[in-house]
Amino acid sequence: MKKEKGLLIVLSGPAGVGKGTVCSALRSKNTDIQYSVSATTRKPRAGEVDGVNYFFxxxxxxxxxxxxxxxLEWAEYVGNFYGTPVDYVRETLDRGQDIILEIEVQGAMKVREAFPEGVFIFLMPPSLAELRKRIVGRGTETAEVIDARMTVAKEEIDLMKMYDYVVENDAVELAVNRIRSIVTAEHCKRVRLIEKYKELVEVE
Known part of the structure; x- marks a missing residue:
């Protein structure tokens, strides 16, 4: 029977919405989902490891x-560059493994052009006030950068219409469960399985 190709899952949303936390929690429950490590020119934050969190x-x-x-894609965001190494993504999908990209909204739009069959999920904060609170809580950004991120966040939320699904990150566990349900449903889509199961009814 024909092997099913892996699912490309793209998770993005405003800075500070909790993409990294949700992605890590998702992968701890769905251990078969591979994580695509992005490249970036920004400086590592405390605890971040080169080749694990990002390729710096x-x-x-x-x-x-x-x-x-x-x-595969790259974008400039608040003075730094971010991008997705393409070879690892293609090789993983061809092996039949799912892969998740945790990237900025600009990058997600470029991936959509190259991989329209991907599953695009927009992670939404409960409110802009909560988003600002989370960014401030990091303690890693200046007031000027926080204001810049909030301005960009409003523009990014307007691009929600370009995504397949919207998941509110009101609580990490709830957000993860919603994403897991989306992944399960996508694997059951007729368009993904029709070629695989045609083999069952082919006349020799």
Missing amino acids: KSHDEFQTMIANDKL
């Missing part, structure tokens, strides 16, 4: 990756 690159190194078509 200089601006020159990042520009070389762009020039060599080594990125």
Whole structure:
């Protein structure tokens, strides 16, 4: 029987909405979902590890990756670059494994052009006030950067209409359960399975 191709899951939303926390919790419950580590030019935060949380690159190194078509998507966000290495994504999907991209909204729009069959999930904060509170709570951003992130967040929320699903991150466990339900439903879609099961009725 034909092997089912892996599912490309794209999780994005405003900075501070909790993408990283939700993604980690999702992967702890769905251990078969592979995580695509993004490349970035921003400095590591406390506790972040190169090659685990991100591939931390200089601006020159990042520009070389762009020039060599080594990125599925890339975007500049509040003065830093972020991108998704393309080879790992394609190889994982071809092995029949699901892979999740935790990326910024700009990048998600570029991935949609290259992988329209992907599943695009927008992670939404309960409110803008709560979003600001979460960003401030990090203790890693200046007031100027926080204001810039909030301005961008409003623009990003307007792009929610470009996504397949919207999940509110009111509580991490609830958000994870909603995403798990989406993944299960997507694996049962007729368009994903029709070729696989045609083999059962083919006349020799």
